[in-house]
Amino acid sequence: MELIVVLILLMLGYGFGRLAENSHYRSIRQREQQYSHLLLIPERRLPDYPHVPQTALVAGNVVISVDYFKRFIAALRNLIGGRMTSYESLLDRGRREAILRMKINAHRKGAEAVFNVKLETASISKGRGGSIGSVEVYAYGTAIIPPHQLDHGTSYVGIP
Amino acid sequence: MEYRNPPIPEGINAPPEHPLKNLLILLGGALVVIVVVLYLLGVAAGYLARFIPFSVERDVAAYYLNTNPIQQSAETAPITEYLQNLADQLAPFQDLPDDMSITVHYWDNDQVNAFATLGGHVFISRGLLEKMPNENALAMVVGHEIAHIKHRHPIASLGRGVVISLAIAALMGATGGDSLAGLLGDAGLLTQLSFSRAQERLSDSEGLTSLIGLYGHGAGATEPFKVFQELQRQGFAMPEFLSTHPVNEARIEALQQEISEIGDSTGRGETQPLPGVVQSVLGNVITPN
Amino acid sequence: MLISNLEIVPGRKIVQHLGLVQGSTVRAKHIGRDIMASFKNVFGGELKGYTELLQEAREEATQRMLEQARAVGANAVLNVRFSTSSVAQGAAEMFVYGSAVVLE
Numbered sequence: 430m431e432l433i434v435v436l437i438l439l440m441l442g443y444g445f446g447r448l449a450e451n452s453h454y455r456s457i458r459q460r461e462q463q464y465s466h467l468l469l470i471p472e473r474r475l476p477d478y479p480h481v482p483q484t485a486l487v488a489g490n491v492v493i494s495v496d497y498f499k500r501f502i503a504a505l506r507n508l509i510g511g512r513m514t515s516y517e518s519l520l521d522r523g524r525r526e527a528i529l530r531m532k533i534n535a536h537r538k539g540a541e542a543v544f545n546v547k548l549e550t551a552s553i554s555k556g557r558g559g560s561i562g563s564v565e566v567y568a569y570g571t572a573i574i575p576p577h578q579l580d581h582g583t584s585y586v587g588i589p
Numbered sequence: 590m591e592y593r594n595p596p597i598p599e600g601i602n603a604p605p606e607h608p609l610k611n612l613l614i615l616l617g618g619a620l621v622v623i624v625v626v627l628y629l630l631g632v633a634a635g636y637l638a639r640f641i642p643f644s645v646e647r648d649v650a651a652y653y654l655n656t657n658p659i660q661q662s663a664e665t666a667p668i669t670e671y672l673q674n675l676a677d678q679l680a681p682f683q684d685l686p687d688d689m690s691i692t693v694h695y696w697d698n699d700q701v702n703a704f705a706t707l708g709g710h711v712f713i714s715r716g717l718l719e720k721m722p723n724e725n726a727l728a729m730v731v732g733h734e735i736a737h738i739k740h741r742h743p744i745a746s747l748g749r750g751v752v753i754s755l756a757i758a759a760l761m762g763a764t765g766g767d768s769l770a771g772l773l774g775d776a777g778l779l780t781q782l783s784f785s786r787a788q789e790r791l792s793d794s795e796g797l798t799s800l801i802g803l804y805g806h807g808a809g810a811t812e813p814f815k816v817f818q819e820l821q822r823q824g825f826a827m828p829e830f831l832s833t834h835p836v837n838e839a840r841i842e843a844l845q846q847e848i849s850e851i852g853d854s855t856g857r858g859e860t861q862p863l864p865g866v867v868q869s870v871l872g873n874v875i876t877p878n
Numbered sequence: 879m880l881i882s883n884l885e886i887v888p889g890r891k892i893v894q895h896l897g898l899v900q901g902s903t904v905r906a907k908h909i910g911r912d913i914m915a916s917f918k919n920v921f922g923g924e925l926k927g928y929t930e931l932l933q934e935a936r937e938e939a940t941q942r943m944l945e946q947a948r949a950v951g952a953n954a955v956l957n958v959r960f961s962t963s964s965v966a967q968g969a970a971e972m973f974v975y976g977s978a979v980v981l982e
Contacts, residue, residue, distance in 0.1 A: 443608065461596075468594050471898045471977040472957050473885055476590055498608065500966075503906070505615040507968045508622060510908025512938075514606050516965055517904050520973075521603035524900065542592065546898055550963040550973060564965055594897035595950040601942050602902050622909075 435501075442497030449496075450518065457525050464532045468542040469570070475544060480576050485538055488569035489530025492553055493523045494562060523566035524548060531568045540572035630756050631749045638748030639741045643688055643709070646744055650708025669695040671864060672713055672731070675724075679732045682802030683739050683795055691735055701820060703730050705737040707744060720816045723862055725800065725809025732796030739795065742788045793840055797847055807848040811841045879944050880954035880981070887954065890981045896950045900975040901943030905935040907968050935972040936960065943974045952978035 495503075499515040506513050527548070535543050549567040599605075672693040680691055693711045696702075701716040711734040713727075721727045737743065801807050814837040821837065880887065907915075911927035918925050947955050958976035965971045 447608070465594060465596070468592055469898045470592060470895050471975065472895065476592065495966075498612075502608070502612055502615060503966045503969065505612075505619045506906040507912075507966075508619050508909050509615065510906055510911070513904040513906050513966065513969050514604060514611060515608065516969065516971070517902070518603040520902060520904065520965065520971055524902075528898075547959065548900075548961065548973070548975060550961060550965070550971060552963065552965055590892065591894045593894070597899065597946050598949050601945050601949075602900065 438497045439501060442499070442501070446496035446498050450522065453522055453526070457522065457529065460529050460533075461525070464529065464536065467532050467536055467540065469528065469532070469546055470542060470544050471546045471570075473545050475573070478573075478575075482576060483574040485540070485572045485574060486569060487531050487535040487538065487540070487543060487572040488567065489527045489532070489534055490565060490567040491523055491526040491530065492563050492565045493519060493526070495519065495564070519564060520550065520566070523550070523564055524568070527566040527568040531570060535570075535572040538572055538574055540574045542573045543570040544573060546570035627753055627756060630752050634748040634752035635745040638745045641744055641748075643686070643741075647690075647708040650706065650710055654710070665695055665697060668718070669693065675728060676711065676731050676735060679728060679799040679803055680735055682799035683732070683735055685735075685739050689738065691738060693731070701817070703734055705734040705743060707747070709738050711735070711738070720820075722812055722816075723809055724864075725804060726812035726816075728803060729796055729800050729810050730813050732799040733792045734796075735799065736792035736795035737788070740788070740791065742792070746785070746788070790840070790843060793844060794847060797844055807844075810844050810848060814841045814844075879947060879952075881940070881944075881958055881976070882954070882956050883958045883976075885957050887956070887981060892956075892979045893982045894952075894980040896947075896952050896978040896980065898975060899943050899946040899950065899952070899955060899978045900973065901939040901941065901946065902971060902973040903935050903938045903942065904965060904969055904971045905931060905938075906966070907931055912968065932962070932970060932972070935970065936974070939972040939974045943976065947978040950978050952980055954979050954981050 495516075499519065502515045503513055528546070531543065531546070547569055549569075551565045551567075553563045553565050672695055676691045676693045685691075689709055691709050691711060693713065695718075696712045696714045698714045699716045700714050701720055702714045703712065703717050705711050711731065713730070713734075717730065718727070721730070797807060797810050800810055818837040818841075886892070907928065911931065914927055915925050943955065943958075955976040955978055958974060961973040961975075963971050963973070
């Protein structure tokens with residue numbers, strides 16, 4: 430019976446989804462601690478630096494997929510209305526991960542702060558029936574590099 | 590001017606909430622919404638469908654029967670005539686409206702079945718005729734089908750079925766979750782059973798009235814259901830909730846209760862055997878009860 | 879708490895810059911609004927139900943951003959930007975972010 434298939438998929442989605450989410454959150458918190466010295470300022474005006482710094486555009490992006498359990502809950506929510514808490518946690522993870530990757534890229538360039546941080550969210554691969562398959566978050570900003578710490582072209586960090 | 594990044598507390602943008610609890614609440618809410626809405630729609634549709642005039646039903650049925658005529662042979666014509674005669678004798682005891690007429694058809698099929706459909710048409714199958722022990726039992730079945738027509742059950746259940754199917758299609762389209770489609774289908778089925786159990790009980794009761802009217806007693810009223818019970822025991826047993834007909838034991842009990850309420854003597858009358866012409870065509874010897 | 883999408887506040891000095899604060903919420907419509915919207919697809923006109931829904935969502939997202947700003951000790955949020963994206967069929971994410979500052 431297809432009800433059994435649905436139940437199995439739900440359990441798989443729930444189990445593996447929770448596992449992935451919890452371990453991802455742990456990793457995010459740990460890295461946020463690690464990179465907390467690199468400042469994030471969403472403003473365009475720079476402070477008056479004693480030495481003129483170098484600037485570079487840095488960005489970080491991540492695509493996170495929705496699991497079956499979250500999609501099922503979203504379909505039910507569509508009937509009743511209200512806040513979709515299952516997707517809220519997904520997007521929160523996505524944003525924090527994207528910002529972290531931007532910071533890591535900035536760090537690799539030797540920056541001490543990232544200014545004018547902006548974020549973009551988009552849905553990728555709408556699944557069957559129009560429900561979303563995955564969400565992409567892109568964070569970008571201008572890294573401020575103190576003059577005596579130039580790097581020489583390290584590769585872009587997609588996966589830390 | 591100072592620049593720093595104080596840590597931001599967790600849980601503001603993604604409030605912690607146990608997902609299973611969330612799921613249960615949502616499922617409960619969704620099922621309640623679906624079942625309540627479908628039930629209300631079904632009731633409304635059933636009520637409104639009765640306002641369609643019987644003449645429209647008759648015309649639709651006539652058109653359908655013209656394009657799909659039932660096999661009639663010279664052999665089975667006497668049976669049809671006998672059945673129609675029986676129906677015409679039973680009908681007056683039910684006070685049918687003036688424009689309603691009952692047309693009985695003999696359906697040459699092995700299934701043990703009888704049904705009433707649009708336009709006052711009743712079908713009795715050969716399988717059923719073979720299983721009826723006497724004429725009184727047959728009259729109970731015919732009376733039951735006449736009662737369905739009198740109360741416009743065919744058009745009501747047709748209306749209900751159509752509206753509920755439309756509602757389910759709309760709900761499935763809106764939620765966009767194909768996994769929900771199965772669940773919604775099952776939830777809808779439970780509310781959509783054709784000829785609901787309440788309708789069947791009512792027809793049982795009115796069929797009994799016309800039986801007693803014609804023969805003067807209620808003997809043979811419970812016979813058909815005993816036959817169905819026997820068939821069920823031999824073959825298939827279905828839980829009452831999922832089956833469209835109330836369980837046979839319940840119907841037998843209800844009928845016996847009614848018979849005893851009407852008067853003690855009515856349960857013990859003489860039953861008539863099926864006429865010889867029917868027996869010879871069916872090729873069976875049916876022992877009178 | 880002052881909210882502005884300018885980078886400065888005229889006549890006031892920024893004493894501390896406290897970084898990025900963000901608020902977001904994902905809201906779904908319910909079946910009633912959806913049915914009304916399908917009717918409107920035939921006749922045209924403003925979808926008041928959806929307008930209300932999205933406005934409420936924006937309010938809530940802004941409130942969350944302010945909650946984060948209070949938590950880091952700011953008294954104003956500047957350079958505020960709004961972003962909307964559709965993340966599931968029938969649901970939209972409202973995202974607000976800005977720079978938390980302390981004005982003197």
